Amino acid sequence: MARNVYGLDLGTYEIKIYDKKKDEIRREKDVIAMKDKHYVFSTGDSAYEMYEKAPENIQVVFPMKNGVIAHFDDMQYLLESLLKGERASSRCEYLVAVPTDVTEVEKRAFYDLVFHSAAKAKSVKIVERGIADAIGYGADIWNEKGMMIANFGGGTTEISVLSSGGIVLNRLVKIGGEHFDMSVLNLVRHHRDFLIGRMTAERLRREFGVFDQETNASLTVSGRDLVQGVPQEKAISIGLVRAAMKEPLEVCVEAIRSMYDRTPPDVRRGIEKNGIYLTGGLANLRGLSTYLQESTGLPVTTAKDPELCAVRGLKTIILNKEFRKLTYSMLDEDYRWLR
Numbered sequence: 001m002a003r004n005v006y007g008l009d010l011g012t013y014e015i016k017i018y019d020k021k022k023d024e025i026r027r028e029k030d031v032i033a034m035k036d037k038h039y040v041f042s043t044g045d046s047a048y049e050m051y052e053k054a055p056e057n058i059q060v061v062f063p064m065k066n067g068v069i070a071h072f073d074d075m076q077y078l079l080e081s082l083l084k085g086e087r088a089s090s091r092c093e094y095l096v097a098v099p100t101d102v103t104e105v106e107k108r109a110f111y112d113l114v115f116h117s118a119a120k121a122k123s124v125k126i127v128e129r130g131i132a133d134a135i136g137y138g139a140d141i142w143n144e145k146g147m148m149i150a151n152f153g154g155g156t157t158e159i160s161v162l163s164s165g166g167i168v169l170n171r172l173v174k175i176g177g178e179h180f181d182m183s184v185l186n187l188v189r190h191h192r193d194f195l196i197g198r199m200t201a202e203r204l205r206r207e208f209g210v211f212d213q214e215t216n217a218s219l220t221v222s223g224r225d226l227v228q229g230v231p232q233e234k235a236i237s238i239g240l241v242r243a244a245m246k247e248p249l250e251v252c253v254e255a256i257r258s259m260y261d262r263t264p265p266d267v268r269r270g271i272e273k274n275g276i277y278l279t280g281g282l283a284n285l286r287g288l289s290t291y292l293q294e295s296t297g298l299p300v301t302t303a304k305d306p307e308l309c310a311v312r313g314l315k316t317i318i319l320n321k322e323f324r325k326l327t328y329s330m331l332d333e334d335y336r337w338l339r
């Protein structure tokens with residue numbers, strides 16, 4: 001049987017898989033629900049639906065934390081269940097996008113995860129996620145002499161400066177959608193004595209965004225009044241949500257600024273011309289590009305379906321031989337030299 005090739009973008013919030021044989025991209029929440037800490041109850045989107053609603057004996061676990069694998073066994077189970085049907089068939093090839101600014105051990109964990117999840121993996125190749133993102137964005141990575149990609153994801157913000165097909169600078173900031181949501185949740189609790197769930201905080205963040213829009217808008221959400229201790233509905237103002245997002249946003253902007261300052265002058269000229277390319281699901285956040293443009297003074301453009309940029313890049317690499325040299329195996333003797 002002909003072997004299949006998969007492209008894997010294992011995100012903190014969502015797993016995206018490109019299946020070459022079917023020529024389709026699948027996505028599933030990176031979540032697993034365990035019953036009594038031992039038995040898998042559900043995985044992916046259905047497990048995410050249970051978050052904050054499940055009975056006490058069901059624990060909803062997020063196997064990735066800040067862009068790296070935090071619960072190896074859970075992640076392995078999740079990946080196997082997403083790739084089920086393939087284990088018994090022919091030996092498959094895998095191309096995995098990994099963040100650059102992580103330790104060797106964390107990077108190796110991605111490799112081991114895929115190699116041991118799919119029993120018959122013929123090969124597992126790695127590509128830096130910043131590169132996959134740039135290719136998925138549609139950038140001419142071989143000839144472009146300077147570009148900056150900022151991937152705003154669920155648990156991280158990865159900023160990469162690329163030139164002539166390689167990464168010049170990269171930084172993984174451990175702030176993503178979940179930190180914005182926790183910040184909203186905490187501010188609402190302190191200012192209104194009102195406890196909301198993380199999913200409600202996400203809803204508020206998505207609704208209000210970070211820029212534009214009328215300033216006296218509000219959204220009524222359910223939660224628990226901490227003074228009376230009873231469930232209630234309260235209107236949460238846009239001002240409170242925006243105030244909560246200010247601090248994490250500023251950390252990301254500061255990281256972009258400092259990377260830009262460290263960029264070599266010739267590469268900088270390219271960034272001045274092209275501006276910043278925004279990718280990752282959080283790039284959908286209303287007003288984010290305008291906010292970044294105003295605070296960095298650089299032009300900013302958002303990718304189409306920004307959360308799928310990296311996996312689209314994996315697809316392009318898999319389908320085009322010329323991109324293969326951007327990938328490497330962690331088994332290569334000269335792996336360290338390659339970095």
Ligand SMILES: Nc1ncnc2c1ncn2[C@@H]1O[C@H](COP(=O)(O)OP(=O)(O)OP(=O)(O)O)[C@@H](O)[C@H]1O
Pocket residue numbers: 010011012013014015066067152153154155156157176177178202205206279280281282283284285286306307
């Ligand atoms: N339309 C939208 N508006 C606002 N936020 C959104 C929207 N769509 C997705 N998001 C947010 O994007 C984040 C997920 O993005 P993405 O799928 O790129 O993350 P990930 O790749 O799983 O995480 P990471 O890259 O940090 O490992 C979530 O926090 C989600 O709330």
